[in-house]
Amino acid sequence: xxxxxxxxxxxxxxxxxxxxxxxxxxxxxxxxxxxxxxxxxxxxxxxxxxxxxxxxxxxxxxxxxxxxxxxxxxxxxxxxxxxxxxxxxxxxxxxxxxxxxxxxxxxxxxxxxxxxxxxxxxxxxxxxxxxxxxxxxxxxxxxxxxxxxxxxxxxxxxxxxxxxxxxxxxxxxx
Numbered sequence: 001x002x003x004x005x006x007x008x009x010x011x012x013x014x015x016x017x018x019x020x021x022x023x024x025x026x027x028x029x030x031x032x033x034x035x036x037x038x039x040x041x042x043x044x045x046x047x048x049x050x051x052x053x054x055x056x057x058x059x060x061x062x063x064x065x066x067x068x069x070x071x072x073x074x075x076x077x078x079x080x081x082x083x084x085x086x087x088x089x090x091x092x093x094x095x096x097x098x099x100x101x102x103x104x105x106x107x108x109x110x111x112x113x114x115x116x117x118x119x120x121x122x123x124x125x126x127x128x129x130x131x132x133x134x135x136x137x138x139x140x141x142x143x144x145x146x147x148x149x150x151x152x153x154x155x156x157x158x159x160x161x162x163x164x165x166x167x168x169x170x171x172x173x174x
Contacts, residue, residue: 032098
């Protein structure tokens with residue numbers, strides 16, 4: 001049961017790394033998602049979700065009004081939960097899960113927290129990025145004895161893919 005959490009400062013390359021991991025493990029048909037920044041005229045305006053099979057959905061944007069906010073971003077919680085429903089987390093034919101990220105925006109969703117908890121308790125192999133800071137749910141996950149935490153830094157980011165794949169046990173043969 002391999003569970004690996006990647007953490008690091010914002011902008012250090014966690015999302016890039018999880019995408020590279022997904023490519024390296026593509027023969028195992030991982031499921032999950034990563035996030036992409038939405039930029040306009042060089043300024044970050046929000047975040048878009050991208051499933052590993054290519055579906056896209058808005059997660060957060062400065063123009064979203066409503067009660068769910070993280071900093072200057074409004075979070076489309078209903079859209080996020082609909083997006084989560086489109087991913088076959090529990091399908092037994094998928095044994096590798098990638099999640100980018102377990103962070104403040106995502107943790108506004110009780111559904112997301114239930115999915116993550118269930119995956120951590122399952123036999124599935126999981127690699128997820130997780131916020132460097134955060135209490136509650138985030139701190140609880142990082143404190144689990146059954147997870148390994150890998151901190152990506154500017155010094156190790158070029159070697160991080162190999163280190164992550166080695167720590168994760170590499171691709172499994174069926």
